[in-house]
Amino acid sequence: MTAFPRYAIYFAADADRALSRFGAELLGYDGHTGNELPFPDEALRTAPDWRDITADPRKYGFHATLKAPMALLSGRTEAELMAACASFAGKTRPIPLMRPSVDSISGFIAIVPAEPVGELQQLAADCVRDFDEFRAALSPEDRARLKPEKLSERQRDYLDRWGYPYVMEEFRFHMTLTGRLDAERRGTILEMLRGRFARLRLETLAIDRIALFRQDDAKARFGIIGEWPLALPS
Numbered sequence: 412m413t414a415f416p417r418y419a420i421y422f423a424a425d426a427d428r429a430l431s432r433f434g435a436e437l438l439g440y441d442g443h444t445g446n447e448l449p450f451p452d453e454a455l456r457t458a459p460d461w462r463d464i465t466a467d468p469r470k471y472g473f474h475a476t477l478k479a480p481m482a483l484l485s486g487r488t489e490a491e492l493m494a495a496c497a498s499f500a501g502k503t504r505p506i507p508l509m510r511p512s513v514d515s516i517s518g519f520i521a522i523v524p525a526e527p528v529g530e531l532q533q534l535a536a537d538c539v540r541d542f543d544e545f546r547a548a549l550s551p552e553d554r555a556r557l558k559p560e561k562l563s564e565r566q567r568d569y570l571d572r573w574g575y576p577y578v579m580e581e582f583r584f585h586m587t588l589t590g591r592l593d594a595e596r597r598g599t600i601l602e603m604l605r606g607r608f609a610r611l612r613l614e615t616l617a618i619d620r621i622a623l624f625r626q627d628d629a630k631a632r633f634g635i636i637g638e639w640p641l642a643l644p645s
Contacts, residue, residue: 413553415628418492420478420538423622423635429611434473437588438465442472445634457603467590471633475586477538479575481546492545493637496623499541500639507531507618513605520601521585531584531618539578549574
């Protein structure tokens with residue numbers, strides 16, 4: 412059985428930014444405040460079952476994963492994890508810059524980099540390594556839920572080493588906007604989301620902060636309990 416609470420290190424746009432509002436409104440949930448939000452009329456016109464389409468990403472809030480959800484190792488505390496987040500963010504490193512686009516990835520729709528960004532891959536790898544000392548090992552049940560039989564050999568190795576298969580070379584930055592969609596529905600929804608995103612006029616996105624999310628129990632949504640801007644290079 413999964414142990415709770417669970418914690419995750421994510422990128423989440425600052426609460427005051429248009430990008431944060433864009434994602435929260437589409438998911439119907441604001442991870443900064445814990446409040447539910449009404450869905451945009453445009454989304455409901457395009458897909459009357461928008462609540463169902465976004466049910467899975469709504470649990471996690473609008474984010475991009477850097478360190479996947481984990482229970483804390485016995486003896487480690489939330490306060491220690493928050494202190495580690497502050498320490499991590501305080502180390503100067505290049506701030507990843509990406510040109511964001513809305514696209515389909517593995518059957519769902521997300522904001523993704525238009526081109527690979529090496530600094531972004533490095534930031535995610537650093538998060539995986541640096542915070543792993545806090546991670547409790549996966550239970551056999553939790554490992555089975557990740558369907559290791561469907562993973563590549565390298566992904567299974569990463570699952571066993573890091574508790575999650577999509578890390579290091581397998582990492583793909585994405586800010587999820589929908590659950591998995593049948594191919595025949597995907598085009599219309601993708602067109603609508605691209606149109607809404609274009610109105611933000613967001614040509615460059617700086618991955619300039621980390622956020623600590625917590626899920627209190629299996630029925631709870633993840634919510635932000637701490638945010639730290641990444642230190643700028645001197």
